[in-house]
């Protein structure tokens with residue numbers, strides 16, 4: 001059995017980070033988003049509301065530094081409070097990304113968070129780590145340690 005393969009009976013918990021973006025917080029979606037992840041079976045092991053500084057946002061989104069939308073992204077994510085949560089559970093990174101849905105909210109499947117709650121791109125309600133490496137960097141940047 002390969003490293004990534006798991007026996008159907010075993011469950012190795014993994015961590016991921018989600019951030020409810022300023023549009024999600026302004027629209028009162030924090031409770032609904034938290035409810036979906038808890039109902040799915042994830043444990044919320046860390047949670048914090050904060051307004052990101054420009055430096056924090058630039059580090060958080062450092063993989064997008066060269067993209068033409070980087071300025072808009074940093075300006076949006078620092079525009080108001082966000083809520084970050086560490087979710088722990090089976091195959092958390094991939095499972096949470098499926099629940100979040102496609103980046104372009106208008107294309108995201110019904111039943112996903114972006115598919116059900118928005119039409120935006122920069123303002124696409126929620127961010128979720130795309131790998132364990134991203135999770136490690138994003139968690140450090142978001143919580144400070």
Ligand code: CMP
Pocket residue numbers: 064069073103121122123124126127128
């Ligand atoms: P997120 O999952 O937070 O990761 C990077 C973000 O960049 C993405 O969601 C979008 O909100 C934002 N973004 C803005 N413009 C684009 C674009 N043209 N392509 C992809 N992402 C974009």
